[in-house]
Amino acid sequence: MDNPVVLITGALTGIGRAAAVAFANRGANVVVAGRRDEAGKALVEELRGLGSWAEFVNADVRNEDEVRAMVDETVTRFGRLDIAVNNAGTEGRPSPITDQSAETYNATFDTNVLGVLLSMKHQVRVMKEQGSGSIVNISSTYGHEGAAGASVYVGSKHAVEGITKSVALEVAASGIRVNGVAPGPTDTGMLTRFTGTPQNKAALVSEVPLARLGLSEEVAAAIVFIASDEASFITGHILNADGGHSAN
Template identity: 80%
Template sequence: MNKPVILITGALSGIGRAAAVAFAKKGAKVVVAGRRDEAGKALAEELRSFGSEAEFINADVRKEDDLRALVDETVAQFGRLDVAVNNAGTEGKVGPITDQTAETYAATFDTNVLGVILSMKHEVRVMQGQGSGTIINISSTYGHEGAAGASLYAGSKHAVEGITKSVALEVAKSGIRVNGVAPGPTDTGMLTRFTGIPENKAALVADVPLGRLGLPKELADAIVFLASDEASFITGHILNVDGGHTAN
């Protein structure tokens, strides 16, 4: 694909940022979305230093008007939308189920689940008109296994995987591929917040057969692969990038 147009939500840190850099280095046109203007503009400028055409658009994935505008502005700027990476997410409130409330549920699911649904609604709208496109949703190894103390996060990522597979079936004949990437423990700010203390992070690493945390770039490489023509016969798939964790 000649200079594809890429849209990434939650692009200002961690895996989303690494994916933006990876696509930019390949010459793609990249739109990065998030809620922090200064960081977003700085990232877009960095992507341009790699020779990419890049723009930042402020968007909150919990708000449909923001997502509609995000997709429409991307198309207005670059003429089409080839790849959407729905990466925006939150770890939510970590703790036992007895500590959870309707508010902590909404805070987690509005971003992790509703955000993916609304993003895909508008991405698919545009891609169906083109007759082509690729969507990649970011899940987690907790999207297909349990996690004591992270019931809301795990539940939200289970939902992401079910939605990913279902939409893949809906749009398969429209020329649109829909897949997911499920990171294992990855060296990001979210993991540090999630684990809280070094001992908890070390315990996660101990469960990884390769014996270390994943790097954001390694996740980005998997995202770039699924977006590429080399993955043209892959849809409805969740790719584990977890150092062998789910092989245990």
């Protein structure tokens, strides 16, 4: 599709930002969503410099009213929604299970799981009326593996993958594809916060067969592919972009 309309949540940093740039470079009209106005406006200017008809929407994916408005504003501005990338996420508070609480659970699941669920609810609402659309949810290798000291984050990403596959089956007859991309260790601010120390980061890299961190741009390329018509017969799939980590 020429000049598709793409909505990306959590678009202001890391993988979300790289995806916005990648779609803009391919001629897409991009709506970037996040919670920081100044950063959002700066990103929009950058995307417009690449030739994209870009817009920023301030939205918190934990709030259904804001999610509904985010999707509706996209459609009002551009007339449709072709691709949605649900990237907003948090690493939460990595620590042993004995240090977790209802508060740490809610802080992680409200963004990583509820945010994806609410976003898909309203994206599907619009895409069903169109009879077409592609949704990509960002998971993690921890969406299908375990990790000591990260039970809440891991649980949230397992939930994302289960929701992705279930909704893919639910909407397949409506002309909507739903897939996920599962990054491995990627050189982002979130990874630095998640690992905590250079030693922990190095230990994580040692588990990657390609022996390095991934780049946000590499994960973005996977997102663009699976969202595109080139992947038109793929739905309900989790695409690993992890340097071979899941093959261990």
